[in-house]
Amino acid sequence: DARVTQTPRDKVTEMGQEVTMRCQPILGHNTVFWYRQTMMQGLELLAYFRNRAPLDDSGMPKDRFSAEMPDATLATLKIQPSEPRDSAVYFCASGETRNEQFFGPGTRLTVL
Amino acid sequence: AQKITQTQPGMFVQEKEAVTLDCTYDTSDPSYGLFWYKQPSSGEMIFLIYQGSYDQQNATEGRYSLNFQKARKSANLVISASQLGDSAMYFCAMTGGNQFYFGTGTSLTVIP
Numbered sequence: 001d002a003r004v005t006q007t008p009r010d011k012v013t014e015m016g017q018e019v020t021m022r023c024q025p026i027l028g029h030n031t032v033f034w035y036r037q038t039m040m041q042g043l044e045l046l047a048y049f050r051n052r053a054p055l056d057d058s059g060m061p062k063d064r065f066s067a068e069m070p071d072a073t074l075a076t077l078k079i080q081p082s083e084p085r086d087s088a089v090y091f092c093a094s095g096e097t098r099n100e101q102f103f104g105p106g107t108r109l110t111v112l
Numbered sequence: 113a114q115k116i117t118q119t120q121p122g123m124f125v126q127e128k129e130a131v132t133l134d135c136t137y138d139t140s141d142p143s144y145g146l147f148w149y150k151q152p153s154s155g156e157m158i159f160l161i162y163q164g165s166y167d168q169q170n171a172t173e174g175r176y177s178l179n180f181q182k183a184r185k186s187a188n189l190v191i192s193a194s195q196l197g198d199s200a201m202y203f204c205a206m207t208g209g210n211q212f213y214f215g216t217g218t219s220l221t222v223i224p
Contacts, residue, residue: 033212042214042215042216042217043203043205043214044214045211045212045213048212056211089155091157093157099145099162099164099207100159100162101147101159101212102159103149103156103157103158103159105155105156106155106156106157108155
């Protein structure tokens with residue numbers, strides 16, 4: 001049963017530290033999405049890749065966030081430096097097309 | 113501008129009964145997609161059903177069906193024969209261009 005995997009599942013860090021979240025999309029899926037979920041803002045799209053190329057990252061704070069796909073089996077989301085307002089659950093999702101999105105279990109980030 | 117509106121913050125349904133979760137959307141694109149996701153208390157996001165804007169028939173997946181009324185811009189989710197395991201948050205979402213919009217969710221509680 002193919003699934004999207006994300007690591008770490010939980011991360012607690014201090015303000016100012018760098019945070020890297022990793023996602024392994026389902027094999028063969030060429031679209032990858034990063035979302036952030038908070039109680040206040042709900043689910044927000046941060047970035048969207050197709051065939052490893054970023055198609056849209058307008059939802060991402062550019063000064064501190066970066067998203068990459070070094071290869072087809074790995075997507076990363078990095079925050080540097082992290083701030084308390086970045087505390088959220090970060091989801092990665094993948095699909096064969098943009099019309100399907102299978103979500104990973106999420107990374108719960110807490111920035112103290 | 114709000115793209116997806118879910119007006120029911122919380123809903124209750126008796127086990128084995130059917131329930132409709134409301135979703136309206138706003139877009140000027142002729143081509144778009146509509147999704148429903150389930151998020152149980154464990155936090156994972158589970159894809160339920162997809163409807164394309166050009167699809168003539170309403171999408172169905174097992175006990176889930178999407179009541180697509182294009183002129184009204186509504187995409188309500190119907191769950192037939194509710195089960196206790198259906199208790200969860202339900203999110204309506206839409207694709208448009210390279211953007212993806214999620215609603216604020218409806219919390220469904222199935223009563224035994």
